Amino acid sequence: MSLAELTDQRSAVQILQRSLDRGRLGHAYLFSGPDLDLLEVLASNLARTVNCLHPPQAGAGGLPLDCCDACASCRKIQRLSHADVHYLRPESKLRIITIDQVRQLNEAIHLKPGEGRYKVGIIQAADRLNPEAGNAFLKTLEEPPGQSLLMLLSTDPGRMLETLVSRCLVLPVAGETMPRLSPAERKLLDQFIQILATPREGIWTRYRLLGLWIQELAQVKAAVEKELSERSPLRFHDDVDPRLKEKWEDELAAAIEAEYRRRRSDMILLLQRWMRDLWLCGHAIAEPGLFYPELAEPTKAAAGRLGETGAQENVRLLERLHRILETNVQEFLAIEVTCLKMAL
Ligand SMILES: [Zn+2]
Known part of the structure; x- marks a missing residue:
């Protein structure tokens, strides 16, 4: 799948592609929306795009505008086996993201990219970062290393630490179902x-x-x-x-x-x-x-x-x-x- 195929998230994709086109991608995004799977698909596609080896199109700033979804890098990210793309998911019985998980990510993100253009960190269910873990992550958000991209995903950003939210570019991602107004x-x-x-x-x-x-x-x-x-x-x-x-x-x-x-x-x-x-x-x-x-x-x-x-x-x-x-x-x-x- 490529960004162009994400028709349900078209507005979010357009915003991201405009930033890519200008060569001004943010360091940290918060994708929020009702469907965590959709947010994950978008994050994975953006990770593939910035690291794609044969992008179908590049912007004025030299950054790819989409991914080919076929090169070695795209396939590795799809299989979750790319050395520069790291995932954090809630673990343990309590379904929280712990400080130890965050420390590992912080270390990984600060290393130079091994095989890709960008070091990418994707935090699934960022509202599950406990306060300790959130604070540990804050420093990386405040001083992100060059060529790094952090994506926080949340269906409930209201539960996130405000200090984290305020350091991200918040990108609401619509789902397929739109509520009707009474x-x-x-x-x-x-x-x-x-x-x-x-x-x-x-x-x-x-x-x-x-x-x-x-x-x-x-x-x-x-x-x-x-x-x-x-x-x-x-x-x-x-x-x-x-x-x-x-x-x-x-x-x-x-x-x-x-x-x-x-x-x-x-x-x-x-x-x-x-x-x-x-x-x-x-x-x-x-x-x-x-x-x-x-x-x-x-x-x-x-x-x-x-x-x-x-x-x-x-x-x-x-x-x-x-x-x-x-x-x-x-x-x-x-x-x-x-x-x-x-x-x-
Ligand atoms: Zn590719």
């Missing part, structure tokens, strides 16, 4: 877009955004309370033992909290995906693989204003918000901080 989701995104489309000076826009967000969440909470209360046995049995009643009340409160958190998480994911679309549109690709193609026009308009770094920063902020809301942080404060930091 009317409620569409309405929320429309409101979000409208606020972003008419920015005003100072913090006015930020607090308008915060207001929208808090109001939406209050509605979600009220809806969850209503739905679950209507289904609770409390509603059908007036005359029960006080202890049983108390138990039912506790159960209802816990169920409401859990369901609310789930819907809140979906809402932030919705914004994350849209912001990722916005980031893709900023790359001026003819047909970026958008999560929400129906919003392409306003998304492009917002992308033009925000620029690539602004959009990327927003993706990162939303990922961070998603992650910290799973801890017991104060919701309002976390969202307020996000609104104050977002690029608008």
Whole structure:
């Protein structure tokens, strides 16, 4: 397989090929997306491309734009037996990547390429790096050796150490299945877009955004309370033992909290995906693989204003918000901080 054949990941491939063409490939990428196998295929193809012996095409900067998928180097990488391409996978019962594994990779990456052009490190499920291992890897990310390429793959980048994410070029990779927008989701995104489309000076826009967000969440909470209360046995049995009643009340409160958190998480994911679309549109690709193609026009308009770094920063902020809301942080404060930091 070659990059050209990865039609489902076309937008990610186009971004990578443009960088190859300019001779400006990044040192470290984070490929994120819902399907780890797809991310792995993309990483393997890029590893083959930079090390291909007979590339079908080369860019102005001299780097190959794709791999031949037939030369000795391509075949070795395909068989996982290339001396310069190293893989880290979660091991052990706990399915984590340990500090010892990272140390081995660090050593290998710092050696000069033996048979290829590039030393490549591919970290599968980078969200499984434990903090110790992540910190050990940080130094290599901060000072990568020349002619090296690191690719971190994750289906859940929100769980990664922020210091790692911020040192990578984040490349969202779409899967085959795109979610459809529900009317409620569409309405929320429309409101979000409208606020972003008419920015005003100072913090006015930020607090308008915060207001929208808090109001939406209050509605979600009220809806969850209503739905679950209507289904609770409390509603059908007036005359029960006080202890049983108390138990039912506790159960209802816990169920409401859990369901609310789930819907809140979906809402932030919705914004994350849209912001990722916005980031893709900023790359001026003819047909970026958008999560929400129906919003392409306003998304492009917002992308033009925000620029690539602004959009990327927003993706990162939303990922961070998603992650910290799973801890017991104060919701309002976390969202307020996000609104104050977002690029608008
Ligand atoms: Zn080849």
